[in-house]
Amino acid sequence: MSDPKLISKIPDGPLAEKWSKRKAEIRIVSPNNKRKLEVIVVGTGLGGASAAASLGELGYNVKIFCISDSPRRAHSIAAQGGINAAKNYQNDNDSIYRLFYDTIKGGDYRSREANVYRLAEVSAAIIDQCVAQGVPFAREYGGYLANRSFGGVQVSRTFYARG
Ligand SMILES: Cc1cc2nc3c(=O)[nH]c(=O)nc-3n(C[C@H](O)[C@H](O)[C@H](O)COP(=O)(O)OP(=O)(O)OC[C@H]3O[C@@H](n4cnc5c(N)ncnc54)[C@H](O)[C@@H]3O)c2cc1C
Structure with a gap:
């Protein structure tokens, strides 16, 4: 079960929805005009x-x-440390919100919050894209993608290349 204190802090309004709202509102450029x-x-x-x-x-x-x-x-x-993604492969209670929070904190609270939220949101898809493109991420002996804890965070969410 997730930490109720964290759940109560999940941005449920404009911040979390800012990117999807922007994508829905943005004017489309016709292919001929591009x-x-x-x-x-x-x-x-x-x-x-x-x-x-x-x-x-x-x-x-x-x-x-x-x-x-x-x-x-x-x-x-x-x-060369690796890429963080909130896939929660390690089952250590990682989530989009935790990655968002760690990234905001790691950036000394100076990052644009809506952009960081979007980064956390799409992080899992980015790993899938990299794998599809052939990035040689480290793997466990069973073949699953490996993770490590990197940058002082409490969860293991860093996808990396073993040196
Ligand atoms: C040693 C080191 C290790 C790191 N390890 C990791 C890691 O393991 N995992 C991770 O996620 N992040 C890591 N980072 C951070 C990560 O590399 C950066 O956040 C990320 O690469 C930034 O990408 P970027 O394209 O925004 O900028 P950059 O890769 O910094 O590219 C900016 C480019 O803009 C050019 N530029 C700047 N000003 C001008 C100008 N006026 N005109 C034209 N060009 C200009 C620069 O020359 C440069 O080519 C590390 C950073 C460093 C330095």
Whole structure:
């Protein structure tokens, strides 16, 4: 059973629904008009590069800029601890709210809450996508995806590559 104190704190209004509401309200660009629009992306880390690739695939004209000598100078290349996802594979009571809360706290309470909530919400799907794309995540001997506790959190939710 989940902690009732946590349940009472689950954002049940505008915060948790902000992204889905935005997605429902946003105006759609017709496919013919997409190629007429130019999108400028600044930065070629995972955030910028994936945004540029997705927008390009959707048909927009994308220009992406990198300030460093090589995109490989991005923080994204340095990261090696793993990816957090609230899949609760370890049955240690993880949840979207716990991942949301830990991420807000880990970011010194300076992150945009609705964005972090969305990150926690889609985290499980991101792991599935990575697996489908062939990311060699560490596995248990039985073949299941392995997890570890990383970054001082109390649950094991980090999907990682064993070195
Ligand atoms: C050593 C290290 C280990 C980490 N380990 C992990 C981990 O294990 N797991 C995890 O989830 N996170 C980890 N992180 C954090 C994670 O890497 C970052 O949060 C994430 O990569 C940020 O991605 P990003 O695309 O937003 O930014 P970045 O990857 O930082 O990319 C930003 C890009 O923008 C460019 N740029 C900046 N200013 C300009 C400008 N004016 N014009 C043009 N380009 C510009 C930069 O040169 C860079 O290429 C780690 C970070 C570091 C440094």
